Amino acid sequence: MTSSLAVPAPVPAPVPDERPHVVIIGAGFGGLEVAKHLGRAAVRVTLLDRENHHLFQPLLYQVATAGLSAVDIASPIRSLVRRHENTSVLLAEVHEVDLLTRTVGIERETLHYDFLVVAAGATTNYFGHDDWSRLAPPMKCLDDALEVRRRVLLAFEEAERELDLDRRHELLSFVVIGGGPTGVELAGAIAELSRRVLARDFRAIDPTVTKITLVEAGDRLLPTFDPRLSTKAVEQLTELGVVSHTNTRVVDIDEHGVTVQGGAHIPAATVVWAAGVRPVPLVAKIDAAHDRAGRIEVLRDLTVPGRPEVFVIGDVACAVGDDGKCLPGLAAVAQQQGRYVARAIRRTLRGQERRPFHYRDKGIMATIGRSRAVAQILGLRLTGYVAWMAWLVVHVLLLIGFRNRVVVVFTWIWSYFTFRRGARLITGLEHPLFAASPAEEREREERGRGGEEREERERVPAAVPGPTAVPARA
Ligand SMILES: Cc1cc2nc3c(=O)[nH]c(=O)nc-3n(C[C@H](O)[C@H](O)[C@H](O)COP(=O)(O)OP(=O)(O)OC[C@H]3O[C@@H](n4cnc5c(N)ncnc54)[C@H](O)[C@@H]3O)c2cc1C
Numbered sequence: 222m223t224s225s226l227a228v229p230a231p232v233p234a235p236v237p238d239e240r241p242h243v244v245i246i247g248a249g250f251g252g253l254e255v256a257k258h259l260g261r262a263a264v265r266v267t268l269l270d271r272e273n274h275h276l277f278q279p280l281l282y283q284v285a286t287a288g289l290s291a292v293d294i295a296s297p298i299r300s301l302v303r304r305h306e307n308t309s310v311l312l313a314e315v316h317e318v319d320l321l322t323r324t325v326g327i328e329r330e331t332l333h334y335d336f337l338v339v340a341a342g343a344t345t346n347y348f349g350h351d352d353w354s355r356l357a358p359p360m361k362c363l364d365d366a367l368e369v370r371r372r373v374l375l376a377f378e379e380a381e382r383e384l385d386l387d388r389r390h391e392l393l394s395f396v397v398i399g400g401g402p403t404g405v406e407l408a409g410a411i412a413e414l415s416r417r418v419l420a421r422d423f424r425a426i427d428p429t430v431t432k433i434t435l436v437e438a439g440d441r442l443l444p445t446f447d448p449r450l451s452t453k454a455v456e457q458l459t460e461l462g463v464v465s466h467t468n469t470r471v472v473d474i475d476e477h478g479v480t481v482q483g484g485a486h487i488p489a490a491t492v493v494w495a496a497g498v499r500p501v502p503l504v505a506k507i508d509a510a511h512d513r514a515g516r517i518e519v520l521r522d523l524t525v526p527g528r529p530e531v532f533v534i535g536d537v538a539c540a541v542g543d544d545g546k547c548l549p550g551l552a553a554v555a556q557q558q559g560r561y562v563a564r565a566i567r568r569t570l571r572g573q574e575r576r577p578f579h580y581r582d583k584g585i586m587a588t589i590g591r592s593r594a595v596a597q598i599l600g601l602r603l604t605g606y607v608a609w610m611a612w613l614v615v616h617v618l619l620l621i622g623f624r625n626r627v628v629v630v631f632t633w634i635w636s637y638f639t640f641r642r643g644a645r646l647i648t649g650l651e652h653p654l655f656a657a658s659p660a661e662e663r664e665r666e667e668r669g670r671g672g673e674e675r676e677e678r679e680r681v682p683a684a685v686p687g688p689t690a691v692p693a694r695a
Pocket of ligand 1: 403501
């Protein structure tokens with residue numbers, strides 16, 4: 222017979238893990254690829270990210286315009302690497318990296334590494350005007366896209382109730398700042414949302430008269446594309462009713478729109494910032510040479526000079542390509558670099574030399590609404606329907622996660638045939654439509670005071686106690 226007072230068996234001491242420790246900062250396109258390709262290597266991998274999900278940023282604009290839901294373009298990081306027993310995922314923000322002591326600082330902990338991969342990505346760049354972020358939200362993470370969706374949909378709701386025609390015009394005017402792929406795609410998607418999806422849903426307003434303006438400081442839209450495709454993009458945007466201004470620098474943003482260099486004011490109640498990114502602040506703290514854009518300059522094997530154990534990849538790296546320029550901030554660059562780093566670590570552990578990294582450019586593309594796109598693939602320049610089909614196929618294939626692919630394909634087919642968008646939800650409890658008028662505020666306060674007095678009275682014990690005391694509700 223066993224006694225309940227029996228001394229518990231001693232817990233065995235944890236066996237020290239002798240495998241080299243690879244610490245990866247960031248589970249975006251680059252970092253996730255490193256972890257996936259080290260899944261069966263004789264190393265211990267710690268994958269750190271301040272978010273619990275991997276985000277497919279190329280489709281953020283579809284969340285912002287109610288085409289897709291947030292969950293369709295994001296996947297939990299843990300589930301993506303669950304089959305790799307050598308990989309631990311930590312939800313943590315890295316605050317510092319010390320290359321001398323080979324340590325990474327997270328909340329309440331310091332991790333020692335044998336190999337470090339910095340793949341922390343970019344953040345929005347307001348070019349010295351961070352105060353504009355309140356008036357012109359960015360498009361970088363899920364929260365940003367949901368905020369843009371909220372503002373866009375609310376503008377139509379407010380316009381429906383607005384009697385003042387000037388204010389109604391302002392509410393039905395949108396400005397997108399930045400003529401790169403994100404700005405072009407977003408402007409096209411807002412135009413489609415207003416002209417096709419919302420067209421018959423309102424009674425007082427006509428969403429088809431919505432004014433969308435795309436503002437670009439440079440001399441053409443899509444500056445990284447062939448100039449002929451930039452021209453095609455302008456044509457396709459014009460067909461959708463988007464007005465684009467190039468050589469136009471924004472100098473001020475307020476609640477009523479944007480002011481551009483020269484003093485012209487473009488009225489708009491909703492402004493979105495899609496004008497630029499820069500490396501996340503952590504990167505500036507790393508003791509290495511940075512280029513003018515703040516990226517870390519790396520050697521051909523993507524390591525920091527003098528630190529063969531420290532790799533920097535993706536948007537935070539300035540890795541020189543075959544043309545002598547830093548490789549662009551693209552998902553494909555980060556992914557290829559991630560796969561290369563996993564191979565380089567394996568080779569190093571086997572005592573083999575590392576080969577230099579070469580980027581294989583498979584092309585770039587941007588969609589401009591239904592059946593409209595521009596694409597530059599393997600030397601071919603595509604526009605219109607063909608480019609759009611290519612865009613659809615590539616994005617579905619690149620999406621991470623089987624569930625996401627299936628859901629996105631079905632959502633797109635449904636939207637194509639019905640002209641509907643299922644994710645037209647306005648979230649966030651506080652918004653101007655529901656704000657009380659001063660008179661209502663006063664009335665609420667009065668009621669509140671009355672309620673407190675009532676509560677006080679009800680807390681006074683009854684002279685004759687009853688069988689049960691039911692607490693009074695506020
Ligand atoms: C709206 C938008 C649309 C885009 N469209 C395209 C497109 O169509 N095609 C294309 O090729 N590219 C596109 N890009 C660019 C592409 O998304 C990036 O080039 C790519 O994500 C870079 O990969 P990365 O691994 O360097 O960084 P990311 O994928 O951004 O991942 C970085 C990760 O690091 C984490 N992180 C950051 N700081 C810390 C920290 N201190 N501690 C812990 N974790 C941290 C972040 O949470 C994030 O998960 C787009 C980007 C945006 C914003």
